[in-house]
Amino acid sequence: MLAVITALFLFAAGCSSPAKDNDTKTTAVSAMAPEQKQAIEQEISSLVKEFFQQVEKLDIETCMSYFENTPDFQAVNPDGTFGDYDALKKLNADGFSQMKTLSVVPTKEAIRVLTDSLVLYTFSVEQDATLKTGQKIKYEHVAGTMLFTKINGAWKATFYQESASAPVAVK
Template sequence: MLAVVTALFLFAAGCNAPAKETDAKTTVVSAMTPEQKQAIEQEISGLIKEFFQQVEKLDIERCMTYFENTPDFQAVNPDGTLGDYDALKKLNADGFSQMKTLSAVPNKEVIRVLTDSLVLYTFSMEQNATLKTGQKITFEHVAGTMLFTKINGAWKATFYQESASAPVPVK
């Protein structure tokens, strides 16, 4: 519920900002055809699949291409701290640098089209990692939210939130 309120707040704040010359008229979901909504859901689904493939490759540079690198970007990290694009990149690069392998096993995913240029994606998953030391760990409960905005014809995450339980060593 908090993620939806946050997304709506971000959307409302964006509506009060002066329009950029490249901005197009936004169509709310209630005015969209089922086909339009489904097409957007498929675009986001494909994008997410590609994103998690890069996560599993531990490729921080490619992973970060799915996020908008602007001063307005916000991240809420698993430890509850707030960060910008660079902080999110550093946090994940530090984590990736300790891993030999990582797999993401989705439990549930929800794509919610808010407008033709704003989509909320929520996920829960399990992540299994092998550290460079050889130790195996599992993050049994990882949940996150990404707010995608269509910018110059491309979907970019403009907000990211992740929560995770502490890793559990695998015997």
């Protein structure tokens, strides 16, 4: 009987104690040392440099590895439509399949560290493409935003937005 009462007492004590917080704690940028913020900025800068190199290789599978494939992923396409991971992959795969070469020239970037696990990256690039038909086109103004989240120790884009002017034919 004493064992039953002890077990009930322990059960009741366990139910009334606050739940343990198992969520990963994040550090706001205001609480970060400048060195920590600079290290995160460098990680993101290196990551997006690699990303744009993969874009130039027209390798959709490797390009998409920079994005988190979850139901929560969101993309806003250049035409203003919303999409998920699969829609972004299809849209870009369709575009890549028409190209023979693509060069991406960054013109401006901004890295805004929000927390130690959340970074907003905004970019502007110019793109020159040669289509498989031999036609050359230029995208003079392409801008985008990527929201990077640190997931299991790796930075992944969990949101992507791109705006672009219509391409112009190059003679």
